[in-house]
Amino acid sequence: MSMPEVLSFQSVSLYRGNKVILKDTSLDLPLSGIILLSGENGAGKSTILRACLGLTSLQKGNILFAGNNPKDSRKSVGYMPQSLNDDALMIPAINHVASGIDGTKWGFPINFKSKRKKAEHFLHMTNSLGFAKRPLGFLSGGERQRVGLALALTGEPKWLILDEPFSGLDHKSQDEIVLLLLKLVKKLSLSILMTSHETRSLDGIVDHVVELEKGQLHVRI
Ligand SMILES: Nc1ncnc2c1ncn2[C@@H]1O[C@H](COP(=O)(O)OP(=O)(O)OP(=O)(O)O)[C@@H](O)[C@H]1O
Numbered sequence: 001m002s003m004p005e006v007l008s009f010q011s012v013s014l015y016r017g018n019k020v021i022l023k024d025t026s027l028d029l030p031l032s033g034i035i036l037l038s039g040e041n042g043a044g045k046s047t048i049l050r051a052c053l054g055l056t057s058l059q060k061g062n063i064l065f066a067g068n069n070p071k072d073s074r075k076s077v078g079y080m081p082q083s084l085n086d087d088a089l090m091i092p093a094i095n096h097v098a099s100g101i102d103g104t105k106w107g108f109p110i111n112f113k114s115k116r117k118k119a120e121h122f123l124h125m126t127n128s129l130g131f132a133k134r135p136l137g138f139l140s141g142g143e144r145q146r147v148g149l150a151l152a153l154t155g156e157p158k159w160l161i162l163d164e165p166f167s168g169l170d171h172k173s174q175d176e177i178v179l180l181l182l183k184l185v186k187k188l189s190l191s192i193l194m195t196s197h198e199t200r201s202l203d204g205i206v207d208h209v210v211e212l213e214k215g216q217l218h219v220r221i
Pocket residue numbers: 016017019021039040041042043044045046047048
């Protein structure tokens with residue numbers, strides 16, 4: 001069996017304003033299954049996810065996805081942020097997902113028809129085809145998260161980075177998202193790095209738990 005690819009933190013220091021988020025931290029994490037990044041409110045979990053995407057610069061050190069820096073890995077990573085911008089709320093779900101689909105293939109523009117087909121495919125994968133035409137602002141929190149996941153899948157990533165995917169959801173909706181994540185891991189051989197305060201639904205499905213504490217990352221499982 002081949003070894004799983006690794007997410008490496010190499011002597012990373014990361015600050016946000018005066019706040020120390022990581023201080024000279026090193027860790028190798030196997031990129032397989034579901035990895036939960038936990039830590040207190042405001043410890044810096046979202047900032048670490050953004051640094052993994054190359055959206056926040058490090059003060060020192062490197063973060064490497066399977067040997068590549070975050071900017072070079074972006075094509076392999078799908079991201080679902082914690083919340084949507086208000087200006088996205090009037091956009092129909094299908095257009096939101098279509099916005100993540102590259103507009104060209106082999107140098108030729110993709111027409112909207114084939115974009116729509118692709119968008120429908122990703123909505124179908126996240127059980128959200130039934131409300132494809134409804135604006136995001138009219139969807140429930142769980143439905144909106146499923147559309148967000150469809151958008152994160154549009155680049156056909158190897159890894160998903162999810163920031164609080166259960167935020168504001170009731171237990172039933174959380175459980176639906178968990179089942180969906182398990183399906184994606186299995187069907188698409190995806191690995192997921194995520195933050196969540198809601199660990200109830202995650203019991204038994206998380207492969208690794210990494211705790212952010214006092215500027216260091218510790219593997220708990
Ligand atoms: N734009 C900003 N400028 C300066 N500091 C910021 C900014 N955004 C966040 N911070 C600070 O950076 C720290 C880390 O924030 P971050 O959102 O990454 O934490 P978190 O662990 O994800 O929090 P939560 O669990 O509440 O979502 C916090 O102390 C926050 O106040």
